[in-house]
Amino acid sequence: MSLLTDLTGAPPGTTTRALILRLSAIGAVLAGTAGAFAYAGGWLSPGALTPSRVINRFEDVNGRHPGFRRNHAKGMCVAGTFAASGAGARVSRAGVFVQGRVTPVEGRVALAGGQPYAADAETTVRSLALRFRLPDGEEWRTGMNDIPVFPVRTPEAFAEQLLAAKPDPATGRPEPERLRAFYAAHPESAAAAALIRARTVTAGFADGTYRSLNAFRFVAADGRATPVRFAYLPERDAAPATDARSPGADRNFLFDDLAAALRREPLRWRLVVTLGQPGDPTDDATTPWPVDRETIDAGTLTLTGATPEAPGNCRDINFDPLVLPDGIAPSDDPLLSARSAAYSQSFTRRAGEATLPSAVTRTPNHGAAL
Template sequence: MSLVLRLSAIGAILLGAGAAFTYVAGWLAPQRLGPDRITDALEKHDGLHPGFRRAHAKGLCVEGSFQGNGTGLTLSRAAVFEPEPIPVIGRFSTGGGQPYAPDGRLVFHALALSLVLPNGEQWRMAMDNAPIFPVATPQAFLAFQLATAPDPRTGKPDPNRVAEFLARHPETQAFLDWQRYAPLAASFANGTYYSINTFRFVDAMGEQRFVRWSFVPETPFEAIDKATLAERPANFLFDDLLARLSEAPLRWHMIITLAESGDPVDDATRAWPADRSSIDVGTLTLTRAAIEETGACRNITFDPTILPSGVAPSDDPLLAARSAVYATSLARRDGEPAEPSALGRDPAARSAR
């Protein structure tokens, strides 16, 4: 990859993976790396935008339900897999800490979910449209932030610092290659969303299995031409989602993938082989959307370590402190005014245009 392309891709990660560090966080050594330091780094990259999330700042609330088909109970005792509908509050977003950024950027498309079980337990998920993450540890993420921080004189990352970082982190280069060549869904509705990290499922007998999951759409996949992204309307992804939901519900199947011996369970930069066993355990149905000023998702921290009985985190270091950064971001924006988002008009009026 030429230096120009490499810097362009790094810039995309700054808006996507960098902002998606709401999905990472450093807490392995609090005396050296804590949630405030990471949150400060995110604000430095994309600027301070009071009232908005420090990562994935541009988003839209959604509501619906999840209904298990009973198959998941063979893997986990979690009540969510019972064949009964569970209410869901969710959020679609694009990567980056700039709430008014255009949708036509090569960044993460994300889906976050909060499921409330009948017994009061909750399961929260934060997923991206990429099956791998650019870095494996919180320390590496902070190093990435420092290496790619815009130079005040040029407004762009220093190419020497970028090159040095990539030389030390081939896993990040692997992500850049994936982002450059993998097809990108043309809509939130036809994208697949991945847990990225590994979790443990615990069944009724106490047996544990390492798993990852994905939400696979019923809407047929259609790729967008990446060369035309910059030409798209500023809110084309969100306008498309609003229009689709105004016409009919949207559905995804939750697919659980089982690890086999030797598969990495503590490294989010490494994908599992494609031949691993997968099981369809239920269907997510989304029925309506709302802007964050009026929607139910604004003050939810989609902390993926909030888990029901029968689901537990793995030893992936990226999971250990996600809740700390989520909490830090929420505490900061909770004391700030809720500014109008880029989508800040009534969804019904916008989708009826």
């Protein structure tokens, strides 16, 4: 048996023509694979937006901060449980909604933006990301923000907006002309920005409302699909932020307040699922749905503790919004697959880099533990 035969796995007696055909087939597979990599890497389309280019854009705008998330870089881990009310089972067969089921949850609260050591500011967008571990090995990963709508409709607009909002090194602020041009080209973003500016900014993480912004599809036991958006509403009354707070005394005051509140008592949020009607946009996170839509109170999230980011905890979770259990499916929102691809690229880069401790770990007035 020749070396060639060994390599191709051809049985003895195979003709030369058959061998050539077989080798050509292998060559075609290899070429196809190389082509797929070239396509995914954007080498075949220098103008196309690839996950790698999106993450390069974050690094261009924010600088490189090895080991940190390229967005929502400053964060802290939280943990608790989700207790299902049973009402969600009407629209989703996901195990997490079975009446009485209590699912362990690991999560991360964070501030939007790519600066891991920025001082906390009340107006910075706050986020809550959660990973539910279902008994049969399924997971539901989700990330939500405390704003009413998302500022852009498409991944391309997201990348454009990042650049338009890049601070001018001379002033430390975005160039107004660039922002004006962006909003002129994207009226949907101008409308969304007005809604975001008009929101009530609450005092901290503990009384924030965290919204999916993207639509998903809940799938019931009988296969019926319902478009949904969902939000976690705080049990606490929301207290509007006051201007009196100054980050001067504690650059991590938002995180420290939450950690202190969780040391005193558990904090609770209700998961409220809004059911979309035909015609409600599922592919446009800049547009709110009508306020009169039916909602379902699907259960209670209880957070019981906070921990600084460290190897092996929430720091190393990729809260990919497309990791979904049976009973929850993506919508046609183009942001969802872009998020999944960009988070994966961000995760791959940060996982391979040496990192400094999180700013939240280094807060002087944390005491011994969060």
